[in-house]
Amino acid sequence: MTEPVRLSKRLAALIGCSRxxxxxxxxxGWVSVDGAMVEEPQFKVSDNIVSLDPAASLDAVQxxxxxxxxxxxxxxGEGADLAWQKISLDTRxxxxxxxxxxxxxxxxxxxxxxxxxxxxxxxxxLTQDWRVSRRLIEETLKIEQEYVVEVSGELVPDGLTLLNxxxxxxxxxxxxxxxxxxxxxxLRFAIKAPQPGQLRAMCAQVGLTPLAVKRIRxxxxxxxxxxxxxxxxxxxxxxx
Numbered sequence: 001m002t003e004p005v006r007l008s009k010r011l012a013a014l015i016g017c018s019r020x021x022x023x024x025x026x027x028x029g030w031v032s033v034d035g036a037m038v039e040e041p042q043f044k045v046s047d048n049i050v051s052l053d054p055a056a057s058l059d060a061v062q063x064x065x066x067x068x069x070x071x072x073x074x075x076x077g078e079g080a081d082l083a084w085q086k087i088s089l090d091t092r093x094x095x096x097x098x099x100x101x102x103x104x105x106x107x108x109x110x111x112x113x114x115x116x117x118x119x120x121x122x123x124x125x126l127t128q129d130w131r132v133s134r135r136l137i138e139e140t141l142k143i144e145q146e147y148v149v150e151v152s153g154e155l156v157p158d159g160l161t162l163l164n165x166x167x168x169x170x171x172x173x174x175x176x177x178x179x180x181x182x183x184x185x186x187l188r189f190a191i192k193a194p195q196p197g198q199l200r201a202m203c204a205q206v207g208l209t210p211l212a213v214k215r216i217r218x219x220x221x222x223x224x225x226x227x228x229x230x231x232x233x234x235x236x237x238x239x240x
Contacts (some may be wrong), residue, residue: 028103034049064127066232112124112170114140120213122223123221123222123223147188152185155206156206163187219238219240
């Protein structure tokens with residue numbers, strides 16, 4: 001047995017690079033120890049097999065944006081506790097075709113530019129990219145969001161017309177939106193910049209009891225068949 005040393009030191013000696021370059025290779029997910037990826041330069045190795053991926057690059061890792069199907073009962077907003085989300089490799093959707101290599105650094109320091117209350121479920125954006133966050137925040141009045149609301153009760157006369165335009169919230173008129181029946185007990189809303197609780201309040205004003213609210217689209221990005229509690233990466237070729 002050889003004396004344990006830092007992985008970065010072993011890699012630097014192995015491939016003849018500087019210690020800082022070795023650390024960057026490791027943090028970028030290009031180094032494996034006994035066949036398993038290790039992203040911590042301080043990881044101790046002794047007689048382990050250390051290898052560098054042939055495709056390894058010192059290019060900076062791009063910030064990640066994750067699309068999550070948030071479950072009802074969990075909060076998702078600025079400053080929200082993200083522990084419940086359990087965003088890890090285990091909850092990545094098997095249908096994620098983004099081609100993005102999952103790294104541990106992708107699962108920290110998120111912002112949530114378009115929050116979703118605990119009484120709602122559906123598409124939630126978690127991003128490390130300030131450009132994505134700024135666009136969703138600054139252009140929220142332009143970006144259409146789509147929701148499905150399950151309801152019970154009987155719609156008042158002209159209720160659907162009122163949902164599209166004619167209701168108020170907190171004494172202020174609600175901007176026009178697109179409301180339509182998706183099924184007998186399910187309404188579809190295409191709306192911009194909805195306020196917390198707005199869709200439930202709108203339904204109540206026309207005689208309906210909202211049972212569940214789910215966001216299924218933000219701009220051009222649809223949640224699709226993403227299972228509850230699972231996530232996928234937003235690839236560079238997809239735009240809101």
